[in-house]
Amino acid sequence: MSKQGFAGKSVLVTGAAGGIGRAAALAFAAAGARVAVVDVDAKGGEDTVAMIAQPGGEAFFVKTDVSQSAQVEAMVAAVVERWGRLDCAFNNAGIEIEHLPLADSDEATFDRVIGVNVKGVWLCMKHEIRQMLKQGGGTIVNTASVAGLVGAPLMPLYAASKHAVVGLTKTAAAEYGKAGIRVNSVCPGIIRTPMLERALEREPRREKSILKAHPIGRLGEAEEIANAAVWLCSDAASFVTGHQLAVDGGLTAI
Numbered sequence: 001m002s003k004q005g006f007a008g009k010s011v012l013v014t015g016a017a018g019g020i021g022r023a024a025a026l027a028f029a030a031a032g033a034r035v036a037v038v039d040v041d042a043k044g045g046e047d048t049v050a051m052i053a054q055p056g057g058e059a060f061f062v063k064t065d066v067s068q069s070a071q072v073e074a075m076v077a078a079v080v081e082r083w084g085r086l087d088c089a090f091n092n093a094g095i096e097i098e099h100l101p102l103a104d105s106d107e108a109t110f111d112r113v114i115g116v117n118v119k120g121v122w123l124c125m126k127h128e129i130r131q132m133l134k135q136g137g138g139t140i141v142n143t144a145s146v147a148g149l150v151g152a153p154l155m156p157l158y159a160a161s162k163h164a165v166v167g168l169t170k171t172a173a174a175e176y177g178k179a180g181i182r183v184n185s186v187c188p189g190i191i192r193t194p195m196l197e198r199a200l201e202r203e204p205r206r207e208k209s210i211l212k213a214h215p216i217g218r219l220g221e222a223e224e225i226a227n228a229a230v231w232l233c234s235d236a237a238s239f240v241t242g243h244q245l246a247v248d249g250g251l252t253a254i
């Protein structure tokens with residue numbers, strides 16, 4: 001990818017030890033950004049940093065559990081201490097859960113998925129926006145899902161968490177637009193990542209129906225979501241805010 005005006009920009013990516021987050025960290029670095037790689041997985045995070053450093057990029061790892069307030073505050077502080085500002089944040093860390101109908105879902109699972117997928121995104125936005133207000137602007141992209149746009153049978157709690165990400169995105173876009181902060185979501189279809197591999201290991205017979213749900217005739221690649229996140233953060237998307245960008249091979253078109 002060519003440099004899209006990210007030279008010298010400071011970018012934070014959560015869930016960047018693998019999957020979509022790693023692909024995004026690499027894409028931002030390829031576009032010229034300095035990248036803070038955030039995850040609970042230190043080994044995977046350091047590997048992402050090494051992949052950015054190898055061709056001459058600048059990155060460092062910040063071990064953070066996004067569901068923990070003090071850790072998220074420290075994460076933003078670490079980026080600002082290092083680079084003086086935070087231009088863009090891709091709040092992408094999230095977890096999947098076992099497939100079960102709503103009436104069979106349990107309270108512990110509800111608390112766990114809401115804790116990471118909703119509280120995590122809220123905490124990240126809260127501390128990122130405080131910094132962006134101080135410096136006079138910035139851009140934020142959150143990873144929602146097609147399950148944040150339409151219902152997702154057997155995934156009621158995951159769908160609830162991703163609809164909440166959409167609500168946070170739209171509201172923050174409305175609250176901070178005049179302050180120069182743009183906030184959008186990417187809504188991936190089914191993407192080939194370690195998350196999908198784990199799901200298919202549990203239920204291999206689902207692969208056929210998952211594939212059928214995508215009019216484009218294949219599943220997505222992490223890089224295709226990364227490219228959308230980079231574009232939404234770039235000046236090319238300067239009039240785009242409060243938007244939910246489905247990158248889903250047409251899944252929500254039918």
Ligand SMILES: NC(=O)c1ccc[n+]([C@@H]2O[C@H](COP(=O)([O-])OP(=O)(O)OC[C@H]3O[C@@H](n4cnc5c(N)ncnc54)[C@H](O)[C@@H]3O)[C@@H](O)[C@H]2O)c1
Binds near residue numbers: 020021066067092195
């Ligand atoms: N893969 C898909 O098909 C798909 C579809 C739609 C949406 N998504 C969303 O995309 C995002 C990335 O998913 P992925 O497929 O790359 O998953 P993944 O499991 O491959 O990667 C997720 C990363 O987030 C990290 N993480 C988990 N909990 C964390 C926490 N509390 N704090 C910090 N880091 C944490 C993990 O260690 C991992 O590195 C998630 O929000 C997911 O819900 C994925």
